[in-house]
Amino acid sequence: MYLSKIYIKNFRGIKELLVKFDKKLNVIIGANGQLKTSLMDAIRLFYTWGEPNRDIEITKEDFHVEITENPDGTKTLINSTRIDICYPQIRNYAPI
Numbered sequence: 001m002y003l004s005k006i007y008i009k010n011f012r013g014i015k016e017l018l019v020k021f022d023k024k025l026n027v028i029i030g031a032n033g034q035l036k037t038s039l040m041d042a043i044r045l046f047y048t049w050g051e052p053n054r055d056i057e058i059t060k061e062d063f064h065v066e067i068t069e070n071p072d073g074t075k076t077l078i079n080s081t082r083i084d085i086c087y088p089q090i091r092n093y094a095p096i
Contacts, residue, residue, distance in 0.1 A: 006086070
């Protein structure tokens, strides 16, 4: 068994992401700043959640922050209150 898909929502810089993996490849490639580290941390959280004696914790900095610009030029920060990391096992999965 291998991780074929992972769905991440509101984790660090990731607003919403569905990643599909190929069981023949074991590398994640991308340019700098493309959230590879956040993806790897989400996978680590997913597989170690609930196990004792782990040095993994979620802090307020791990929640996604959306920045919107108001018509008057000011900016508003909207902090997420929930992080979703799941392993979709349903075929033809489409996030809502």
